[in-house]
Amino acid sequence: MSVIELTDLVKTYGETEVIHGVNLTVEDGEFCVFVGPSGCGKSTLLRMIAGLEETTKGQICIGARDVTHADPVDRGVAMVFQTYALYPHMTVAENMGFGLKMNRVPKAEINAKVTEASRILQLDDYLQRKPKALSGGQRQRVAIGRAIVRGPEVFLFDEPLSNLDAELRVDMRVEIARLHKEIGATMVYVTHDQVEAMTLADKIVVLRAGVIEQSGRPVDLYNDPANKFVAGFIGSPAMNFLNGVVEQGRVRITALNDLTIEAPVALAQDDGLPVVVGLRPQILTANTGPNTGPNTGTNTGPNNGVSTGAGTAATSDTGLNVEICEHLGGVCYLYLSTPTGERLVVETRAEEILPVGTEVSVSFEDKKALFFDVRTEQRLR
Numbered sequence: 001m002s003v004i005e006l007t008d009l010v011k012t013y014g015e016t017e018v019i020h021g022v023n024l025t026v027e028d029g030e031f032c033v034f035v036g037p038s039g040c041g042k043s044t045l046l047r048m049i050a051g052l053e054e055t056t057k058g059q060i061c062i063g064a065r066d067v068t069h070a071d072p073v074d075r076g077v078a079m080v081f082q083t084y085a086l087y088p089h090m091t092v093a094e095n096m097g098f099g100l101k102m103n104r105v106p107k108a109e110i111n112a113k114v115t116e117a118s119r120i121l122q123l124d125d126y127l128q129r130k131p132k133a134l135s136g137g138q139r140q141r142v143a144i145g146r147a148i149v150r151g152p153e154v155f156l157f158d159e160p161l162s163n164l165d166a167e168l169r170v171d172m173r174v175e176i177a178r179l180h181k182e183i184g185a186t187m188v189y190v191t192h193d194q195v196e197a198m199t200l201a202d203k204i205v206v207l208r209a210g211v212i213e214q215s216g217r218p219v220d221l222y223n224d225p226a227n228k229f230v231a232g233f234i235g236s237p238a239m240n241f242l243n244g245v246v247e248q249g250r251v252r253i254t255a256l257n258d259l260t261i262e263a264p265v266a267l268a269q270d271d272g273l274p275v276v277v278g279l280r281p282q283i284l285t286a287n288t289g290p291n292t293g294p295n296t297g298t299n300t301g302p303n304n305g306v307s308t309g310a311g312t313a314a315t316s317d318t319g320l321n322v323e324i325c326e327h328l329g330g331v332c333y334l335y336l337s338t339p340t341g342e343r344l345v346v347e348t349r350a351e352e353i354l355p356v357g358t359e360v361s362v363s364f365e366d367k368k369a370l371f372f373d374v375r376t377e378q379r380l381r
Contacts, residue, residue, distance in 0.1 A: 245275070
């Protein structure tokens, strides 16, 4: 069993605490991704699991073993870095088998393990090449192969795709997902790219300033974020956040021409309470004419800025103007200005490119709006 258990984990540099009592379980065979902005502690936490950073307080267990103070070589882990760290004078096969050779593993066993890793990573045609003759993606596969031949209990990846171009990143995401499916090992992966996280992870751990903000399945973090930070970090484009105020059991959104939508039960009696309203770009529909009701994509008359029934709300058609239309082929992102200066992003599949300055309205379902506390940023339900 290769379960990873982190208990009350703390890391300090001098008097500065950078990891604050982290508790986390990574199940056997799980693909766990640490995400967060630069400086949030995700790489530090990974290096603590690897034994490359000392643990100030707390406990790290891998399987049934307490490895908190064990040397890296004794932890049963293999780490893949963003820099490939390949020996330029060695062939691919020699690079992959070098660690085993240094541990005096018999040559026949090394060859067998290199051959198997090469099969998994589709490197058979490159085994006699040297790193300079490989692409960036091929070099990273060699680095992963070097980890595979060791037969570790746990694989650790520290932003392994950050040096690759966009096309290669997509290819390598597929390769890593296929690798996990084939060998079934426990994997912990660090990235600042939430698209990678959503694509690869069984479990996402969102960190900020050395604290776990939320962990869970990608779809759960997307649909049910615990706070404003997680809501804004998970999802692309990022969630729209607009200021609102509770009035008579509803929430009025000034930026949307004083549109009012149904408030959560917990807020219904809090007249005058300021809140933050979260609207994902994917739930919004932009309309270029007057808007009257349910989100049908058609426009037939004026709207008074109130919810129109059937779980749908719509703005009046004044005050929202296209700042830029970002057309990416199959999808288009509209960046809209609002009367309050807050920006609104709408995702659409429309083929028409709206000119800058076009006046639009937006519609969305009340029940898909999220609400957050202005001060604590916690989700209000």
